[in-house]
Amino acid sequence: xxxxxxxxxxxxxxxxxxxxxxxxxxxxxxxxxxxxxxxxxxxxxxxxxxxxxxxxxxxxxxxxxxx
Numbered sequence: 001x002x003x004x005x006x007x008x009x010x011x012x013x014x015x016x017x018x019x020x021x022x023x024x025x026x027x028x029x030x031x032x033x034x035x036x037x038x039x040x041x042x043x044x045x046x047x048x049x050x051x052x053x054x055x056x057x058x059x060x061x062x063x064x065x066x067x
Contacts, residue, residue: 011048
């Protein structure tokens, strides 16, 4: 039985976050993962997704409590 490595869990979480932000299907990203198993039988994702954020501060306003 294999377990996900911490890095693999992080890659899945990044894929989910990216999918939610782009409102896109996560399945192609998950199917595109290249997996590797180490000697401790942990799965690693060799091509984790990259989350790109734009620098538009109006898109995700920060509420700092002062108005």
